[in-house]
Amino acid sequence: MRELSIESNGSLEKTAVYMNGEQLGGIHQMMLHISEDGDFDTILVYEGTDKQMYTKNMFSDYLDNIKKVPPTFSEEEAQFLRLLTVTSDGSLESTMVYINEEPQDGIVDLLVQIQRGTPAQRGGITTMFKKQESGERPLFRAEIQYRNEDDTVSTESVFG
Amino acid sequence: MNMITQSNSRMWIAATLCILFGLTLFLAEAEAQRRGGGSFGGSRRSTPSYAPSRPSAPSSSMQRSGGSFGGSRSMSPAAGNSYRNSYGIPRQSAPVSVPGASSPYMVHSYGGYTDGLMMGYLMGRTSAMWYTPFHPAFYYSRPVYVNNPDGTMEVYPPTFSFFRLFMGLAILGLIVWLVMRFFRRRAGVESDSQSSFA
Secondary structure (H helix, E strand, C coil): CEEEEEEECCCHHHEEEEECCEEEECEEEEEEEEECCCCEEEEEEEECCCCCEEEEECCCCCCCCCEECCCCCCHHHHCCCEEEEEEECCCCCCCEEEECCEECCCEEEEEEEEECCCCCCCCHHHHHHCCCCCCCCCEEEEEEEEECCCCCEEEEECCC | CHHHHHHHHHHHHHHHHHHHHHHHHHHHHHHHHHHCCCCCCCCCCCCCCCCCCCCCCCCHHHHCCCCCCCCCCEECHHHHHHHHHHHCCCCEEEEECCCCCCCCEEEEECCCHHHHHHHHHHHCCCCHHHHCCCCHHHHECCCEEEECCCCCEEEECCCECHHHHHHHHHHHHHHHHHHHHHHHHHHHHHHHCCCCCC
16 A cells, blocks of 8 residues: 655646655656546656666556655745545545545546656757747646535546 | 756856856957967066067067057968058058158058058057957958068058957857846746646
């Protein structure tokens, strides 16, 4: 059973990812899509300590050479952030979701997609003479869908 | 974090070495031009101690500059002919009194920007900017001095130097690269310093 936590205020600059309580670094992209229909996509793309890129399943794969960094947020800063925690062993049945340590139920769909942008051009002066290639744009999407008691579905932003 | 810091340090050291290498090449070329075979260069001496020991040049020509401004090496008349052959007939040739010289120099003008440079060097009216890539004078050689057998001195204007052009471009490119790198890194560090996505 692994515990993935995301602490954020909704902006990429203020987002920390923890795995079993340890803050991770070097993450390029993460995709967390879990739905009651059986979708269970938990992909993490990161640059390892050996400068190699890895694409792993967050809950079932061993995270080779993942960078672990000291916690960056102080307690004062954390007061202005929301904490999403997912515990799972890789199966939908065993998955629990917490927001600010409160267990959630009635979830229809959870989607967290965070992507770090890449520079539009690299390579120095030669790029002045080449057509610019657009890099990946930063992306931050975190939504959760609940089924209400009246059977309607409402969508909320995870990090407010 | 330490690896990143070490990597940054290595890149800065490499960039600094590149600049130093470029400057060394340029200074070596400038020094070689200034020395012109070992007789010139360095700072001015109060007495022209080199004059008696110079074997080929007539004594009158040795007074052309008092040994002060480290211009180009004085060339033989044959070299002057070669220069004339390559440049053609001067637009104007006139004797010009040069500070520190006992007899006027025959200055050959071909028109254009190099005439101004030549007069600047002759009169000693240069500035430190001339030795930086930010001034057009950087991309030209020094004036060419030709010793004639009769003791007169001829002066030809500077010529464009492709070596200096490449050096200037390299130095300017390095400066631009370093500035861009500095700002890019600063922006990156400030925006992502607290993020796992840094």
